[in-house]
Amino acid sequence: MSLLMIIAVLLGISSLAGIYRLVMGPSLTDRVIGLDLLFAIAVAYCLMAAWVSERTVYLDVAIGIALTGFVATLAWSNFIQMQSNHHSGNSS
Amino acid sequence: MTMIISILLIVSVVVMLIAATGILRLPNALARQHAATKAATLSVSLFVFGLIFQAIHHEWGWEWLVRLGVLLLVLLITLPLAAHALGRSAVIEGTSKAQKSS
Numbered sequence: 001m002s003l004l005m006i007i008a009v010l011l012g013i014s015s016l017a018g019i020y021r022l023v024m025g026p027s028l029t030d031r032v033i034g035l036d037l038l039f040a041i042a043v044a045y046c047l048m049a050a051w052v053s054e055r056t057v058y059l060d061v062a063i064g065i066a067l068t069g070f071v072a073t074l075a076w077s078n079f080i081q082m083q084s085n086h087h088s089g090n091s092s
Numbered sequence: 093m094t095m096i097i098s099i100l101l102i103v104s105v106v107v108m109l110i111a112a113t114g115i116l117r118l119p120n121a122l123a124r125q126h127a128a129t130k131a132a133t134l135s136v137s138l139f140v141f142g143l144i145f146q147a148i149h150h151e152w153g154w155e156w157l158v159r160l161g162v163l164l165l166v167l168l169i170t171l172p173l174a175a176h177a178l179g180r181s182a183v184i185e186g187t188s189k190a191q192k193s194s
Contacts, residue, residue: 010105014112022116029121029182035126040132059159070170079178084188
């Protein structure tokens, strides 16, 4: 039980770094990087919930979160690339 | 067996903390992307391995092993692709900003 508490607290501390980068990031890519770290931490929390409750439902939730984070990251990075190409095309 | 599981989980969380430190401290977006994606992939994979050992140790059944294997496969396929897309967008955004400022 104490090991689980330590793991939960340390994951929470590292999610604070992701939230800071998501809110304060100087560029748009930094915010997406913070979001990616938060998705990874959410997967780890889902695995912890599956471990504590001994139910396999949380593993399905973890797979869903991993796939959603992948699609979100790809969509945001494509958006950033399209926007940058558009701006550089306009300026030059 | 319990010792192995504890060591795997502790190492996983420490690697996640290293990823968080890299996200906070590194200078530009490309370096931050390297810190975040590689370390987070390793951390979640170690967590999945710890849970696999836990499921084998407590004999929770094959549903756990199948779902954990699928989750590990999904993570190892999708996270490098996300890392590649993030690095590409970081480089393109940086060069477009440099062109705009010059």
